[in-house]
Amino acid sequence: MKLSIYSLKGVEFEGETKGINVKTTAGEITVLDHHLPIISVLAKGKAVIFNASGKQEININGGFLEMAEGNHLSLLID
Amino acid sequence: MAESLQNIKSRLRAVKNTGKITKAMEVVAATKMRKSQEAAFASRPYSLSALELLRKISDNKIPFTDIREVKRTLVVLVSSDRGLAGSFNAQIARATDKLLLGDQYAKNQEHKFLFLAVGKKSESYIHKNKFELAEKFYGFGDFVEPDETILLAEFIMRGFAENKYDRVLAVSTHFRTALTQDVVVRQILPLDVEKISETVREIVPESGRYSNLEAARSSTPGVGGLQTPGVFPRATEYIMEPKPEEVLNTLVPHLIRMQVYHLVLEANASEHSARRVAMKNASDNADEISSELFIAYNKARQSAITGEIIEIISTQNAL
Numbered sequence: 001m002k003l004s005i006y007s008l009k010g011v012e013f014e015g016e017t018k019g020i021n022v023k024t025t026a027g028e029i030t031v032l033d034h035h036l037p038i039i040s041v042l043a044k045g046k047a048v049i050f051n052a053s054g055k056q057e058i059n060i061n062g063g064f065l066e067m068a069e070g071n072h073l074s075l076l077i078d
Numbered sequence: 079m080a081e082s083l084q085n086i087k088s089r090l091r092a093v094k095n096t097g098k099i100t101k102a103m104e105v106v107a108a109t110k111m112r113k114s115q116e117a118a119f120a121s122r123p124y125s126l127s128a129l130e131l132l133r134k135i136s137d138n139k140i141p142f143t144d145i146r147e148v149k150r151t152l153v154v155l156v157s158s159d160r161g162l163a164g165s166f167n168a169q170i171a172r173a174t175d176k177l178l179l180g181d182q183y184a185k186n187q188e189h190k191f192l193f194l195a196v197g198k199k200s201e202s203y204i205h206k207n208k209f210e211l212a213e214k215f216y217g218f219g220d221f222v223e224p225d226e227t228i229l230l231a232e233f234i235m236r237g238f239a240e241n242k243y244d245r246v247l248a249v250s251t252h253f254r255t256a257l258t259q260d261v262v263v264r265q266i267l268p269l270d271v272e273k274i275s276e277t278v279r280e281i282v283p284e285s286g287r288y289s290n291l292e293a294a295r296s297s298t299p300g301v302g303g304l305q306t307p308g309v310f311p312r313a314t315e316y317i318m319e320p321k322p323e324e325v326l327n328t329l330v331p332h333l334i335r336m337q338v339y340h341l342v343l344e345a346n347a348s349e350h351s352a353r354r355v356a357m358k359n360a361s362d363n364a365d366e367i368s369s370e371l372f373i374a375y376n377k378a379r380q381s382a383i384t385g386e387i388i389e390i391i392s393t394q395n396a397l
Contacts, residue, residue: 006127008224008339010120026319038317039135041328064329066131069314074127076332078224 001033001071003049005058012058012077013049020073021048022065031067040065042077083378090371097364103162104357110220111256111350115288117222118281118343125278125336132271132329134314138322141330142238142269148183150243152192152212152234154266155200156250156345159219163349164356166251166259167199173261174203174249192243196230196342212237218342219349224335231338235331238267250341251348255283257355259348266337269330274337281340 003020005013019032023045031038042063049056063077132140155174157167183189195201195214204211215230234246246267251259265273282288318325 004123004127006124008121008124008336009117011123024319025324029319036317037314038319039131039325040319041325062328064128064131064325064332066127066134066316076124076128076131078332 001031001035001073003073003075005047005075005077007063007077013056016052017073018050018052020050020075022060022075023047024065031065031073034071035067035073037069038065038067042075047075081374081378083375083382086371086375086378090368090375093364093368093371097361097368100357100360100364104354104361107350107354107357111347111354113221114343114347114350115253115283118340118347119288121224121336121339121343122278122281125281125340128329128333128336129271129275129278132326132333134316135318135322135325135329136271138326140269140271141327142235142267142334145268146241146244148244149188150190150192151181151183151245151247152194152237152243153177154194154196154234154246154248154250154341155203156248156341157195157197157200157203158345158349159198159216161199162356163353164359166349166352167197167203169261170200170249170251171203173263177247177249177263194230194234196345212242219346222339222342222346224339227339227342228335230342231331231335234266234338235334248341250345251352252280253283253344253347253351256351259352264341266334266341269334271333274333277337277340281344 001017001019003013003015003017004011019030021028021030023043024040025043026040028045029040042060042065044061047058047060049058058077060075061078063075065073065075067073153174155170157170161167178184178191184191191209192212193204193209194212195204196218198216201211201214213233218226237243238246245265248264248266249261250264252262253259264277
């Protein structure tokens with residue numbers, strides 16, 4: 001799926017991923033390919049992005065997650 | 079001979095030094111202007127996505143949108159900390175005077191204005207006019223971080239939530255192009271989503287280096303151009319975790335923070351570009367004066383020499 005991570009400072013990540021694991025205020029979730037559309041609030045923690053080549057971690061202080069139709073996931077982080 | 083050689087020489091040196099300083103300030107201001115603009119552009123994808131997200135869940139009641147009877151208005155004045163920026167700060171002051179005269183609530187005896195100063199210059203304006211100062215913020219001038227403006231946004235939201243004021247207006251400078259900036263009065267609270275979209279749209283200047291960015295951005299999938307609320311096709315049913323109201327309650331303060339951040343960034347870009355223009359004029363003027371003084375110096379020197387020669391010749395003739 002296509003993943004975009006935006007913050008007020010700019011684009012933190014943009015590209016193809018297999019999945020991502022994040023902490024939301026309702027608990028920890030992993031979003032994989034073709035997840036149903038979901039909107040959630042992110043909690044403080046580490047986001048783990050699963051790439052074809054391996055794992056990548058991004059620190060998150062808070063923000064939003066939106067899985068839109070068309071297999072496009074965007075994260076808005078603080 | 080009007081002026082002594084010594085005198086002209088020292089004036090010439092002073093003018094040249096001033097010219098060097100203003101030239102340096104011009105270059106610095108140009109760089110800072112570009113940096114502020116870049117920061118504003120870097121935040122655009124975030125802002126656009128956040129607005130889109132709001133549209134998708136805006137069926138629910140949006141916090142901070144309730145319109146109450148306006149008894150007190152907080153006016154946020156965004157100016158610079160430092161001077162030498164042409165009429166930049168004077169324009170803010172003038173626009174504020176106009177606002178206070180022409181505002182729909184200004185004639186109401188019950189209604190009161192409160193002021194919030196961003197930048198030292200607006201603070202001194204508020205003190206000079208003996209207005210009521212609610213709070214002041216300094217040091218946003220150069221390279222402002224989102225974290226710094228959050229304090230300002232939090233202050234505004236807290237006061238609004240505690241009913242300290244019923245309306246928040248911001249007087250700040252809108253960066254139209256590198257050469258033209260307008261002072262605009264924007265309403266921050268109660269929240270109007272359409273007005274926030276406008277702020278985000280206005281990040282792209284009308285002409286110049288970044289003006290073609292709009293087309294480039296709107297072709298990015300997922301980000302999209304800005305649509306007016308309501309037009310957005312609501313085909314997708316989203317799962318909300320946690321509840322939609324909770325998402326909204328978290329999202330809306332983010333939007334307000336984002337808008338405040340943009341206001342400050344735009345004011346920064348305008349301040350630096352106003353300073354750049356002012357300093358350009360100053361260095362041009364210094365160049366002109368120094369060439370005039372140089373000619374005056376040469377003339378004075380020449381006439382001194384001529385005078386001396388005449389003296390020598392006339393002494394010789396007399397002998």
